[in-house]
Amino acid sequence: MADNVKPRVRVPKEASAGDTITIKTLISHTMESGQRKDKDGNVIPRSIINRFVADFNGENVIDVTLEPAISTNPYFEFDAIVPGPGEFTFTWYDDDGSVYTETKSIDVS
Amino acid sequence: MELTRRNMLTMGSAALAAYGLGALPAFASLTDDEIAKITGGAETAAGELTITAPEIAENGNTVPISISAPGAVMVAIFAEGNPVPNVATFNFGPLNPTRSASTRIRLATTQNVVAIAKMEDGSFQRASAEVKVTIGGCGG
Numbered sequence: 325m326a327d328n329v330k331p332r333v334r335v336p337k338e339a340s341a342g343d344t345i346t347i348k349t350l351i352s353h354t355m356e357s358g359q360r361k362d363k364d365g366n367v368i369p370r371s372i373i374n375r376f377v378a379d380f381n382g383e384n385v386i387d388v389t390l391e392p393a394i395s396t397n398p399y400f401e402f403d404a405i406v407p408g409p410g411e412f413t414f415t416w417y418d419d420d421g422s423v424y425t426e427t428k429s430i431d432v433s
Numbered sequence: 434m435e436l437t438r439r440n441m442l443t444m445g446s447a448a449l450a451a452y453g454l455g456a457l458p459a460f461a462s463l464t465d466d467e468i469a470k471i472t473g474g475a476e477t478a479a480g481e482l483t484i485t486a487p488e489i490a491e492n493g494n495t496v497p498i499s500i501s502a503p504g505a506v507m508v509a510i511f512a513e514g515n516p517v518p519n520v521a522t523f524n525f526g527p528l529n530p531t532r533s534a535s536t537r538i539r540l541a542t543t544q545n546v547v548a549i550a551k552m553e554d555g556s557f558q559r560a561s562a563e564v565k566v567t568i569g570g571c572g573g
Contacts, residue, residue, distance in 0.1 A: 344530050344531065357539070359516055379526075380528050383526065383527060383528050384524075384526025384527065384528065385525075385526045385528045385529050386523060386524070386525055386526060386529055386534065387523075387524040387525075387526065388521055388522065388523050388524070388534075388536075389521060389522040389524075390521055391517065391519040391520055391521060392517065392539075393512055393515055393517065393519065393520040393521070393538050393539045393540075394520065394521055394536065394537070394538055394539070395494060395495040395496075395536075395537040395538060395539055396494070396495070398536065398537075399535075399536055399537050400534060400535070400536050401499075401534065401535040401536070402529065402533065402534040402535070403529060403530055403531040403533060404528050404529060404530075405528050405529070405530050407528070
């Protein structure tokens with residue numbers, strides 16, 4: 325498992341039912357592309373996050389397949405509809421099999 | 434032909450020009466292959482799909498891009514000048530109203546970034562943006 329992988333998510337604290345909100349996510353990860361070489365000329369093996377999924381109460385918002393061309397500390401910004409009160413679940417899948425999850429609940433008035 | 438200084442220069446620049454012409458389609462076809470895998474050879478037309486990228490990126494390691502594709506179920510992004518053209522594939526779920534997203538990508542060199550969108554009716558749209566990269570972002 326990569327060191328110091330820390331997901332960060334920004335979701336508005338509250339919204340009205342049916343509102344469109346903007347979500348920003350960032351996860352600290354080196355996203356080693358597999359193209360770089362170390363000092364001795366050996367290729368540094370690829371180690372990236374290959375998939376990111378955002379769900380709201382089990383319904384899908386966005387599902388992204390990542391390739392090595394995504395920058396270090398993958399950042400995503402996207403919109404979501406809030407149909408009612410509930411919880412956002414964010415999941416990142418690492419090349420090495422690790423899965424990182426983060427949840428954020430939202431108050432709906 | 435007598436090898437004079439002038440002849441050498443002409444030959445050199447001709448060879449360079451030929452190399453330049455030869456190198457570009459090689460990258461483009463790699464991207465076209467990947468696009469064909471998604472579309473199955475179907476036509477890609479311009480439409481509501483837009484891709485926003487900076488005209489000049491000083492650092493190819495983090496180039497902010499955003500896509501907006503009303504009515505799309507999937508958007509794939511390709512960088513024509515990267516060693517591997519695939520960048521990312523966005524699949525939009527039912528709770529995503531605007532079908533837009535932003536992220537940061539790596540670009541090896543000055544090149545076109547292409548987005549292909551699959552619409553709800555099964556048709557495909559294409560948009561591209563040229564980014565000038567000052568420092569490449571693929572190491573090596």
